[in-house]
Amino acid sequence: MLRRDFLAGTAALISGLTFGKVNLTLPTQTQTAKGRVTNAKTGQPLPNVRVSNGITVTKTNRNGEYQLPVTDDTIIHVVKPRGFKTPVTANQIPQFFYIHKPNGSPATKYEGVKPTGPLPSSIDFALTPESEPDKFRIVMFGDPQPRNQTEIDYMSHDVIEQVIRDAADQDCKFGISLGDIMFDNLEFYEPLNQSIANIGLPWYNVLGNHDLNFDAPDDDLSTETWQRIYGPRYYSFDFGPVHFVILDDIKYNGREKGGYTGELGYQQLTWLRNDLKHVPADQLVVLCMHIPLGGISDQKEFLEVIKGHEHTFSLSAHTHLQRHDWFGPQNHHHLNHATVCGCWWGGAPDERGIPHATMSDGGPNGYSIIEFNRNDYKVTFRPASRPMDEQMAIYLPEVIESAKSAEAELVINVFAGSTKSTVEARINNAEWRAIPNVPGLDPYIQRIKELEASEKPPLGRKVAGPNPTPHIWKTTLPANLPVGTHRLEVRSTDMFGQTYRDYRTFRVS
Known part of the structure; x- marks a missing residue:
């Protein structure tokens, strides 16, 4: 019996959920894992700490x-409670789990888990006390x-060096990567992890569709290398007053069929339900996945599981663009996050030899600093290798005829904007004028694609797109602007109350 069949049966027994035909017969190789969770400094036991086998979530006794x-084939993991930290490796990867695979992983191109031998008599976790404030920031x-x-070198120079400074200035507590840690070649996990470790923060990772063992026969065995390096495919932990959940929404179709679909699956959703039973309904829950929520087949089931919690926020990546969406009757906020690699390090190289890596929505590659304060959160996008307040691009013709100025189109791309953002503009310190949100294509990325299609295309790998984006604002200029050079000022305010300004000069003839 496969691991997922066993765990699904266990889930049905424990939680009473129904998922169609589920084999409830427990396999003969089932054993009982036992262990203790203690304070690493004092050796004293820690009661009421959650521990999971990937489906059941239990609590330690007194x-x-x-x-x-x-x-x-089970990974036991402790749910890090508030006020404690787990050990980390030299590469800052948290060690909150124990892998039980007596026979190890099947042979694959990239190494999986070595045989772990018989089940230990006690699987123990020692947690070190730490101070965790109500208000904190992460990367x-x-x-x-x-x-x-x-x-990896591009990433190190374009992003990591900036994050080292930024994370220290912002006193960030840890970081999360939202999947596609690698691009199929899993032998580069080690140097990539070494690069990110230079930031000096514990770093959690989400599984992506390019992080799989593609020579595995099925989804069940497609994450053996991942498990060896990062541990379980999904898990949770607390930091301060916030509950974080790392999810796996990649279902691999196996080496014969190939490809993948976006799906959490009944096993993981059952675990999530069991996990959230231990989380107060008024506590903020942050859920991290790779494929956006709108692209998974069991989106409705996911929203059903989390609907009992008043404050939820989810994030994904995968699409190589940035957008905010809201789902379900609870208006659940989902951020499809910008990417570190832009569109796979595409575009012409700059003076450092690093591609401009523009995303398909016209936004730059980058990362975010997210601030949490009890149940509130604030996301601040950081463009790579640019001033941190460079949050938009403004497009206007270089020269405009005075008689035709009312026909000149102004296009503003607010990189991390949403339908809840406001954008205003004014010329030469005149009155502010609201600009309507008109989803569409970014003119700059359209121009890049035109150059790539020309007889003498720029150097570098072609960028993706252009793809429509909701963070475009458009209008036309006032009629009969006087001849001369003018200053356009744009002001944007996002859903978190953060205001940014940018400027463009243009000529009227």
Whole structure:
């Protein structure tokens, strides 16, 4: 019996959920894992700490003890509670799990888990006390996705060096990468992790569709290399007053059929339901995935699972653009996050030899600093290798005829804007004028594609797109502008109350 069949059966027994035909017969190789969770400084037991086998979520008793059923393919993980930290590797990867695979992983191109041997008599977790305030910040990455060492070097110089300074200035507590850590070649996990480790923060990782063992026969065995390096495919932890959930929404179709679909699946949704049973309804829950929520087949089931929680926020990457959406009757906020690699490090190189990596919505590659304060959060996009307040691009003709100025189109791309943003403009310190949100294509990325199609295209890999984006604002200029040079000022305010300004000069003839 496969691991997922066993766990689905266990889930149905424990939670009473129904998922169609589920085999409830427990396999003969089922064992009971036992262990303790303790304070690493004092050795004292830690009661009421959650521990999971990937479907059941239990709590330690007053002696710090727990028990969970396991098969010969189970990862036990502790749910890091508030006020404690887990160990990390030299590459800053949190160690909150124990892998039980007595026979190890099947042979694949990229190494999986080595045989772990018999189930230990006690699987223990020692957690170190730390101070975790109500208000804190983290770093968020989408798709680092290097193909090779050259692209890891791009990332190191274009993004990591900036994040080292930024994360220190902002006192960030940890980071998360939203999948596609790699671009199929899994042998580069180690140098990539070494690069990110230079930031000096514990770093959590989400599984992406380019992080799989593509020679695996099915989805069940497609994450063996991932598990060896990062641990479970999905898990949760607390930091301060916030509950973080890392999800796997990649269903691999296997090496014969190939490809993948966006799906959480009944096993993971059951685990999520069990996990959230232990989270107060008024606590902020942040859920991280790779494929956007709008692209998974069990979106409705996911929204059903989280609907009992008043404050939820989810993030994804995958699409190599940035947009905010809202789902379901609870108006659940989902951010499809910008990517570190832009569109796979495409575009002409700059003076450093690094591609401009513009995303398909016309926005730059980059990352975010996210601030949490109890149940509130604020996302601040950071464009790579640009001033941090460079948050938009303004498009106007260089020269405009005075008699035709009312026909001149002004286009503004607010890189991290949403339908809840406001955008205003004024010319030469006149009155501010509201600009309507008109989703569409970014003119700059359209121009890049025209150049790429020309007889003498620019150097570098072609960029993706252009793709429509909701963060475009359009209007026309006032009629009969006087001849001369003018200053256009644009002011944008996002859904979090953050205001940015930018300027463009233009000539009227």
